[in-house]
Amino acid sequence: MELGFVSFFCELIGKVIPLECMQMRFMQEALLGLILIAPMAAVAGTQVVNFRMAFFSDAIGHSAFAGVAFGLLCSVSPDLTMPLLALLVGLGIMAVKQRSGLSTDTIIGVFFSAVVAAGLAVVSRYPQAARDMQMFLYGDILTISDAEIAALVGLLALFLIFQYFSFNKLICVGLNLQLAKAHRIHVMIHQYLFAALLSLIVIFSVKAVGVLLVTAMLITPAAAARNLASSYGKMLWISVLISLVCAVAGLLLSAQDWMRTAAGATIVLCTCAVFCVSLLFRRRTRS
């Protein structure tokens, strides 16, 4: 199914980037998908880095295994079961954290193990499922569909609205819960909404770079930005810029004849290179 607005933007990309590889529809769609995912991953990544939630996003990423598994078991498309299970896992972690005295790491560890085990159990029972799993292990942005791009547009709109109203409040919640509550911030609402949106962003990022590298896609641009920024606001914009540039550069490089590498891995390698350069600048600033 081809969507009108997707075709319009794909043609626009073809004209703006006159490279041979970018004249193919699947490459144009992949770039469009990345342009939508990268800023969301960068903003969410900034909050993940500052509030030490990397393990949370890792667990959500691994829920892709169980999402595919449940899709196979119920004969439903993984495109539907993966986001649903990611949401369930994200909100489940938050709910158990609120109600139990256990540490966050322990709770996430339990959920992490459960979703990976569920995925492996299905693979061992249905060996043909291993091929689908491999796709999610390494990611495959080149197969992104118009429907997925439309879903990403919806998610981006929701995410921007949420950030507009919650960006400052999330900073307060991350610093001290009691302090945030004393300032009459509805802590639980912001925590649950952030967990839900982060879960969806992570699961869409799995499509781009795979389960193994999803945390890197979130964290590395934010970590590099942190080395360069003098304020929280600037950190966010630098992170978005790094994420977007690396996503575009990674996709273009991966399509070159002399490279011929997986797009997701190349994108993450680009962000890692930027991180290394940011370390040098950080040292210069300090000296």
Added chain:
Amino acid sequence: MTHPLCPNCAHSVSFEHVYVEHDGIRILDDICASIPRGECTAIVGPNGAGKTTMVLVLLHEISYRGTVTFHGYAESRPRVGYVPQSLSFDRGMPLTVLEFMAAFHQKKPLCFGVSRAQRERLLPLLEKTACSHLANRPLGALSGGELQRVMLSAALSQEPELLILDEPASGIDFKGGEVCCELLDRFRKEKNFTQLMITHDLSTVAAHASHVICLNRRIVAEGNPHRILTPEVLAATFGPHRGVPAPGAIPGTAQNLPDSCCRKES
């Protein structure tokens, strides 16, 4: 000191027979206490005495039995300013002092910068706590004393009617603690808010508090610190603490007193 909304109320907050239990363990046991309006009240007691729990009850952060009444406020609860013992943040986070202060008040996301209106409102507050030179410095680069003063500025930016401080002098040297307490005394007189602080430091209590609540899961004593901080009361409050004391196990505690649930200064 009275309040225009409640001229007959000398107290800002009163606890009446408040109990808190968690997993079958009684953390607060029959708490009857009051916090005088416009003055500095200190809650003292050993670790595990329930000091922070008492504050959580005030903030409605924990379920409890009994009654907590706020007297003479326009709303059902006063505007509360809270200075926590610490902030849980990664010290490498580039959040500046001004961004930290503005995060609590500004509606526009901070990624678009701190608005001029917020700058004009917050910088004088930082000036008052001798922190204006720190406005653009990252929060993680501050010393313990500087961070405490910045948190105090953030709490004052709420224009609180009740200011709660959790161990305001913890993690900072004696001089830093003294500066912080003197600032608080000055602001309290200026703004006429009620101050409640949790502390271990009895010299701070003697120098700055006009009312003290000695707590060890029960109220041991309550009143003017110069009169009630006797060796007996201190022994009963800070004595060996091994779980919930059996009834009558602590000599001189409120439960041995004949007239009420807690011993008050006459």
